[in-house]
Amino acid sequence: MSDTLKSLLDDAANDAKQYDVTEAAVRGARRRRGALVLGPIAAVVAVALVALGIWLPGRHTDHSAPPARPQQVGARAGVDVALGWSVYTTSGARLAVPADINVIHATRDGGWIVLDLDGDLWHLDRTGARHKLASHQEQLVTDPSGTRIAFGAKRSLTVARLSGDRLTDVHTTRVPSGLVVPTLIRTDGAVVLVRSMSTTGSRYDLWRPDHGDYRPTAGHPLYSVDGLTADGRTLVGRTGSAGSQCLTRIDPDHGFTTGGCTRTGALLGVIVSPTGVVLAADTTGYVTYRPVGDGYRKGGRWTLATHGWIRPGYAGWDAATWANDHTAVMFAQVKGGPMRLLRLDTDRPGAVTGITLPGNGIPALADPVTG
Amino acid sequence: MSRYDGFREFMGAYGGQLSRFAYLLTGNHHAAEDLLQTSLTKVAARWPRISGYDQPVSYVRRIMVHDHISGWRWRRRRPENPVPDVPEGSVPDAAESTVRRIVVVRALGQLSPRQRAVVVLRFYQDMTETQVAAELGVSVGTVKSQTHHALAKLRAVAPELADLLHNGSEVQA
Known part of the structure; x- marks a missing residue:
């Protein structure tokens, strides 16, 4: 195995560039040497300024706060944007989030459900009021309507209804040791799709909370499950292998039977719109697939090279989201330029509306509520 | 002769190797470049001493590993960019x-x-x-x-x- 892993790492390392930081390091070293002399002086000056009330460090505590007009990002994109410790709303407000955001979803009541990097699960409303729902969690999914949530830790899975800032109709089950994570939840809360990861690959299984505790089955091997169809009953996913994938619809209620296979080649990621349109990222850009009959028809393409992007999404292709059935938004970085929030309109294949995102934080998009 | 000339020569020889190492540690170009620059700034400042070591490159790697680990702690587990750059x-x-x-x-x-x-x-x-x-x-x-x-x-x-x-x-x- 060590030879195989070495070969994989060698291959991955070939993607590295030669980072030309030698002169920057020399300049930094010179500054450090200078600071050894100037540091004590600066400290004295700072103390003096504080004493005089001229400089009050700490008044602005959000280290990742963008410097300029972030509200325009949300307003023009049509979605809320989460950045570092803040959420910027479409109405122009900036709300503090309890901690660094790991996962964020919009809720039906207009707020958000946030899982932070400390594993705390919060409900955040539009006034900024927050309420902790759970601690020590690692995964979070919501249903497309924003009324049901499922979250999990190492040994447990919980599904619940969101009622304002409270959880009701709560069902918790233990899961076997290993990595069993919630993947999707149906709007009626009756079915939670879980993914069980093992040394032999991912397998998908169902937990029906109304039927009691989760009882693992052998599961169903699929390459990936990416979303739900509009009726919430059929899964959109992929079969095959990394280099040869097949976009398909899957019926979880009947043994995970798959529908027609639309060959897509190697996809990096897929997001499914509220009505089942697929936006897929591949190594050259984005492409849409519309459901037609039993399969999918390829639609518009947005090519990376055309726009000078260096990657299909700064925060990952899965940080992209559908604002509505015709508009997807995602983060991307343009070669030699800043990170940008991009809007793709399916009615205008190839065209991109870019909005500069201020700041250097790693943002997340709040998936909009549908229905 | 600048106190940093030897450091520049060292980087000419090992820059590629250290870049690849930084990329594997961090997973993306921006973080790799940041890590390399942060570590090399320390190395350059102490180059006259480090250059006397038997294996300076090993020492530099060690600094990079420790910077990578301590930087992660300092950032309180900010999400890493999970998307490696698509090769040109x-x-x-x-x-x-x-x-x-x-x-x-x-x-x-x-x-x-x-x-x-x-x-x-x-x-x-x-x-x-x-x-x-x-x-x-x-x-x-x-x-x-x-x-x-x-x-x-x-x-x-x-x-x-x-x-x-x-x-x-x-x-x-």
Whole structure:
């Protein structure tokens, strides 16, 4: 195995560039040497300024706060944007989030459900009021309507209804040791799709909370499950292998039977719109697939090279989201330029509306509520 | 002659190797460049002393590993960019290997910084467990345990690679 892993790492390392930081390091070293002399002086000056009330460090505590007009990002994109410790709303407000955001979803009541990097699960409303729902969690999914949530830790899975800032109709089950994570939840809360990861690959299984505790089955091997169809009953996913994938619809209620296979080649990621349109990222850009009959028809393409992007999404292709059935938004970085929030309109294949995102934080998009 | 001339020569010889090492540790170009610059700033400031060591490059790597781990702590587990850059000039017939590389880097991103460092040192740098232990300043037992957990996690989070990572029994020390 060590030879195989070495070969994989060698291959991955070939993607590295030669980072030309030698002169920057020399300049930094010179500054450090200078600071050894100037540091004590600066400290004295700072103390003096504080004493005089001229400089009050700490008044602005959000280290990742963008410097300029972030509200325009949300307003023009049509979605809320989460950045570092803040959420910027479409109405122009900036709300503090309890901690660094790991996962964020919009809720039906207009707020958000946030899982932070400390594993705390919060409900955040539009006034900024927050309420902790759970601690020590690692995964979070919501249903497309924003009324049901499922979250999990190492040994447990919980599904619940969101009622304002409270959880009701709560069902918790233990899961076997290993990595069993919630993947999707149906709007009626009756079915939670879980993914069980093992040394032999991912397998998908169902937990029906109304039927009691989760009882693992052998599961169903699929390459990936990416979303739900509009009726919430059929899964959109992929079969095959990394280099040869097949976009398909899957019926979880009947043994995970798959529908027609639309060959897509190697996809990096897929997001499914509220009505089942697929936006897929591949190594050259984005492409849409519309459901037609039993399969999918390829639609518009947005090519990376055309726009000078260096990657299909700064925060990952899965940080992209559908604002509505015709508009997807995602983060991307343009070669030699800043990170940008991009809007793709399916009615205008190839065209991109870019909005500069201020700041250097790693943002997340709040998936909009549908229905 | 500048006190940094020797450092520039050193980087001319080892810049590529250290860049690749930084990329595997961090998983993306921006973070790799940041890590390399942060570590090299320390190295340049102390170059007259470091240049006298038997293996300066080993010392630089050690600084990078420690900066990577302590930087992670300092940032309070900010999410890493899970998306490695798509190599320029990708063509469809290379898509599978491109996806595999992306899967590898993304899977590495799921490891803790220390596990990641162990994997990179152990398998990319071809170090023995004893050498890795010395590099990280931990016991050999810790290296074994970290390696075991790291490989198990790699198989779990990257099922696409499970077969590749499974066609052997145990890693030899």
